[in-house]
Amino acid sequence: MTKAVLSNSSHPEYGVVSIPLPIPKEQYDGCTELLEALEIGVASNRDCHLDELHSPWPVLDRLEGTQVNLDELDYLAKRLDSFDRGEVAQFQAMAEKLGLTSLKDLINLSFCCQQATVITDFSDLESVGRSHYMNLNGGCASLEELENVDGVESALLLIEGNQGVVTPYGVVYDNGMQLEQIYDGKHFPFYLYDDAVLSLGLISKGQPENTKKATWLYLPATRKQLERGMLRSGIQDPEDMCFQVGSSEFPMEVDVALDFKQESIFDLNDLAWAVSRLDRDDLQKLGAVVALAEPENASQIRCLAENLVLFQFAPGAHTPAEYGMFMIQQSGHFEYDPNLDEFYDYEKYGLQHMNQEAGAFTDRGYVAYHGTVSLEVLMMGETHQEEQTFQMGGM
Known part of the structure; x- marks a missing residue:
């Protein structure tokens, strides 16, 4: 893990703070609070003086002594953390060749150094030639293609026909690479580093829905991550905010039930936290529960996700007989004896239960609610009122 030692260049007497990179989600709020105590770490500013950087990438030492932005530093660390050995060599050699000294340029390099x-x-010219062929073809090639590549010939053509640049990380050939401005200095490109239940791009209602100028949030997120994301977006009025959906791990029924144009980022985040605690079987159950309860918003779905224990779910059951078989064989309510299987009247038992409960067959199976209050009351849950007034500088 990389460690950055940061300080306030205007007030060195405040001391320093060591920040792990990439920042673990559970430590993010604490790290930003440490920087706030030094009066630095503003989401949209490069106000952190990088005193030291301890990392496995020597080329990044050139950042020491410069002013950096915490989230840019964290984003680059996430990008590099996913690189294999070959990509690390490509990144460092090209950074050295181009003489890059800014986080913005280094982030952009991480998308094209390959x-x-x-x-x-x-x-080993054979290996060099095959790697070169892969680099020229977007990093991918079929096994058949590689078998037809004369690696030695390809390597010799590269070495004899191009001017390589000697760096501490190897001899680099740029192959015509251009440093594209994928990162504009404000909007980080979409990049899934951690598992995310839902990824949302924050955009202003005046922007086209497919704009690349979106501020991506990966839910569930901490409160600070939400606030700082909104600050980076520059959207001062929450009423002017809308979302692009990048990826969703919600059950299909949840995605259908949500109207993202009407939802609060805070309610969606609370729902993502609730869903993140569910295993695969519970996610399937949640899909059936949502089909039964027909919730109208993220807050109601969250209440259902947090109360799945109140529902009986028979996955794959689409008839009374299948439901009765599930109840007797798999529910754990009975001592099932397979030797007596032909004597069980599964359909009768299933119908008996169905007549005594509020349930329905869904695409995922049969689901029934066994709570003591109505579904409407259950979905009301506790009142969660989030601050809706957003001002530059914080929530």
Whole structure:
């Protein structure tokens, strides 16, 4: 793990703070609070003086002594954390060749350095040639294609026909790579580092829905991550905020029930936290429960997700007989004896239960509610009122 030592260049007497990179989600709020105590770490500012950077990427040492933005530093660390050995060599060699010294440029390089070829061992030209072929073809090739590549010839053509640049990380050939401005200095490109239940791009209602100028949030997120994301977006009025949906791990029934144009980011985040605690079987159960209860918003779905124990679910049951078989064989309510299977009247038992409960057959199976209050009351839950007045500088 990388560690950054940060300080306030205007007030060195305040001391320093060590921040782990990438920042673990559970430590994010604490890290930002430590920086706030030094009067630095503003979401949209490069106000942190990087005193030291302890990382496995020597090329990043050039950032020491500069002013950096915490979230840019964290984003780059996440990008590099996913790189394999070859990509690390490509990134470092190209950063050295281009003389990059800003986090913005380094972030952009992380998206295109894979086009370059770096030779660290000239004794294995066959491997060099095949790697070069892959680099020229977007990093992918079929096994049949690779078998037809003359690696030695490809490597010799590269070495003899191009001017390589010697770096501490190998001899690099850029292959015509251009440093595209994928990151504009404000809107981080969509990138899933941790598991996310829901990824949302914050955009202003005046922007087209497919705009690349979205501020991505990966839910569930901490309160600070939400607030800082909104600050980076520059959207001062929550009423002017709408969402792009990047990815969703919600059951299909939840996605259908949600109207993202009407939802609060806070309610969606609370729902994502609730869903993140569910295993695969519970996610299937939640889909059936949502089909039964027909909730109208994220808050009601969250209440259902937090009270799944109040529902009986028979996955795959679509007839009274199948429901009766589930209840007797799998529910755990009875001592099932397979030797007596032909004597069980599954349909009769299933119908008997169905007549005594509020249930329904769904695409996922049979689901019934066994709570003591009505579904409407259950879905009301506790009152969660989130602050809706947003001002620059905080929530």
